[in-house]
Amino acid sequence: MILEADSIELYFKGKTILNGVYLKAQTGKATGILGRNGSGKSCLLRIIFGDLKPKYKLIRIENQPILKPLFKTRKTHYLPQYNFIPKIFKLKKIFKLFKVNWFDFIIEFKNFSIYRNTKFGKLSGGERRIIEIYLILKTPGEIVLLDEPFNGVAPIHIETIKSLIHREKSQKAIIITDHRYAEVIDVCDTIYLIKNGWTKPINNLNELEDYNYLSVGTL
Numbered sequence: 001m002i003l004e005a006d007s008i009e010l011y012f013k014g015k016t017i018l019n020g021v022y023l024k025a026q027t028g029k030a031t032g033i034l035g036r037n038g039s040g041k042s043c044l045l046r047i048i049f050g051d052l053k054p055k056y057k058l059i060r061i062e063n064q065p066i067l068k069p070l071f072k073t074r075k076t077h078y079l080p081q082y083n084f085i086p087k088i089f090k091l092k093k094i095f096k097l098f099k100v101n102w103f104d105f106i107i108e109f110k111n112f113s114i115y116r117n118t119k120f121g122k123l124s125g126g127e128r129r130i131i132e133i134y135l136i137l138k139t140p141g142e143i144v145l146l147d148e149p150f151n152g153v154a155p156i157h158i159e160t161i162k163s164l165i166h167r168e169k170s171q172k173a174i175i176i177t178d179h180r181y182a183e184v185i186d187v188c189d190t191i192y193l194i195k196n197g198w199t200k201p202i203n204n205l206n207e208l209e210d211y212n213y214l215s216v217g218t219l
Helices: 041-049 091-100 102-108 111-114 124-136 154-167 182-187
Strands: 001-014 015-026 031-033 058-062 074-081 143-147 175-177 190-195 199-202
Touching: 001 041, 015 031, 015 041, 015 091, 015 175, 015 199, 031 041, 031 091, 031 182, 041 143, 041 175, 058 111, 058 124, 091 102, 091 124, 102 111, 111 124, 124 143, 124 154, 154 175, 154 182, 175 182
Parallel strands: 031 175, 031 190, 074 143, 143 175
Antiparallel strands: 001 015, 001 058, 190 199
């Protein structure tokens, strides 16, 4: 499956956020979006998901225009930057609601085995993030949008999350944005940089320095 977001224009209070943006993602690949804070990375994910209405957008799947929001028409799952799971729910209930296997989860994250009867709100911020990332990745679907998935996650778990992304992309189109550029570069097959409201496909990582996103010598 090929997903394209094309000709996206977004303005806030007369200020241009996105202007003629194009992005392509597909099953079998993880697509990364890099850019400075405030460049419109999160907005682009929300526009693709369908809960943010821009001035103009064209979303295509297999070259066919999609007129309704993706969250209504396709199996699309979105990880926002904030926690979306109610704090009062116990983990065993959460996994049941998402129809995701708890025991598969604790094979990946053994330290969580003691939390099955723990309320979501009792976990640390990093632990809550891991739960939500896992559920979004493992819930059956076609498209996964991850906004800052590595933020607040302990380094010991980041490699496990990257491994999960590699496995899940075989059957899903995954789009990731994160300020941890090294993790995005490592896990993604295709990378776009948002600069001055435009998306620029990165064919060579040195272009991230050429566009002044990274300091010369960083890579």
